[in-house]
Amino acid sequence: MSSRPQPVIGRRAVLRGAALGLGAGGLLSACGIPAAKQSADSCLSTDLSATEKTLIFSNWPSYMDESKEKVNGQTVLPTLAAFEKQTGIKVTYTADVNDNAEFYAKVRDQLGACQPCGRDIFVLTDWMAARTVGLGWIQKLDHANLPNVDKNLLQQLKAPRWDPNRDHSVPWQTGLTGIAYNAKFTKEVGSFADLLSRGDLKGKVTMLSEMPDTMSFMLRLEGADPNKFDDAAWNKALERLSRYVASGQIRRFTGNDYVQDLNAGNIVACQAWSGDVLALQADNPDIKFVVPEEGLALWSDNLLVPNKAAHKANAEALMNYYYDPEVAATLAAWVNYICPVDGARAAMEKVDPELVDSPLIFPDKTVLDKTFAFMPLDTAKAKLYETDFNLAIGG
Known part of the structure; x- marks a missing residue:
């Protein structure tokens, strides 16, 4: 085990603006x-x-x-x-x-x-x-x-x-945004399609309260490119998210406070940031990070x-x-x-x-080739999309 110091609060521990209505x-x-x-x-x-x-x-x-x-x-x-x-x-x-x-x-x-x-x-x-x-x-x-x-x-x-x-x-x-799961409590979760539809995961998963993170994968599930999409694709992705919320599949939307729940087994799988997972793995080898079938968000x-x-x-x-x-x-x-x-x-x-x-x-080229970014938005569009997202997640 390395003796390097570990940060007490992750860089994204405070990124909860959307969930708190402070988007x-x-x-x-x-x-x-x-x-x-x-x-x-x-x-x-x-x-x-x-x-x-x-x-x-x-x-x-x-x-x-x-x-x-x-x-x-x-x-x-x-x-x-x-x-x-x-x-x-x-x-x-x-x-x-x-x-x-x-x-x-x-x-x-x-x-x-x-x-x-x-x-x-x-x-x-x-x-x-x-x-x-x-x-x-x-x-x-x-x-x-x-x-x-x-x-x-x-x-x-x-x-x-x-x-x-x-x-x-x-x-x-x-960083990378992908999927993490606790192997002590569930089998591998290889895609967001599985994360958001498998019956054994219902009510035991979380998604992120940062709009670009979560909506990137909703767009991917709709077959759209998160780095270049129009309002029609956005609306379809938003409707998809609303259905997942209404179904009860998603327990809640979080900043990086998902780490405690994942570590304890209160949730068994989640959308996750790579740095959080690496810090968890230092003490819990059951925590796994997955490159989902839909790819990885790179930010x-x-x-x-x-x-x-x-x-x-x-x-x-x-x-x-x-x-x-x-x-x-x-x-x-x-x-x-x-x-x-x-x-x-x-x-x-x-x-x-x-x-x-x-x-x-140090992800290799194979992993980096599976990454994508979220489209830059002007101020007006960002405000509109963030309002849409907050309404969809119940913020």
Whole structure:
């Protein structure tokens, strides 16, 4: 058993906005006005990195490697401390991205008005990252400062539809959404069609409260492509979900609190995130992760530099640092999600040999070829779809 520290709260433990009625649709309309678009021409930023060696970094909880030691009462973050020592850049690090929509609400007024939001770099999931890029709120990156990123970014992540040249974003960590089951209580569940129809599973399964995760698979079951679909396909997928809810097949919709129920056998199978499953498997070998017949949803959480951030080059230095394979492997060994850095698997031989063959950190090409992404949505469409989804799941 590895002695590496394990995060107490997973990166997605707090992603329960939809289930709690706090989906992006509600938050986006909270101020009663549409989000204001900007552009590189209308919202100019000045970079002070040459004279100010500082960086303000907002990230998700438990999404940075930690040490058991403390200095002046503060937890040591080893790779970040090494970055500071190597570059002389002092990082103010805060784990205050508790929910994509909630964080959007924190910064929307400033960024919409072309004002500083108090951060030089933050991390958002694909669908929300796409929204902020589409609104013109994110600075264009200088790839001359990102040689490690250009060299080592996994091929499958290089050209998302919402940022095809990675001009505005760099993946921080990546994950898979598939199926998990507890082999102590049920036989293998190989597809979402089975998960949502088998009689022996009725009332013993959960789905995720994040709309893109769950609706991706409803679309797949309808024969549609989650990365490119129209309203007709959406409506059919939504009707399918409503039927599953009405049948009682689905016990509830969750954030990553499904892990406790799955571990205890209160549920026997579920839609699941890969990092959660890997953490569970460390103590419970009965927990299995399945590549379902419908494929796997692939998502990333992305590093972004907002408009009016005054330390873009410093942020780019941090991005480039974390794309060094050994640094990336060290981080991946702690957070347990897919490492987006080519070469990190070889580096893991030295960092933590037990994880070299982990398919949930280093999936092979066969697995990655079965992945798909959810279509980027503009603000109006996202609000409509999130409202539809909340109504369907009873949120």
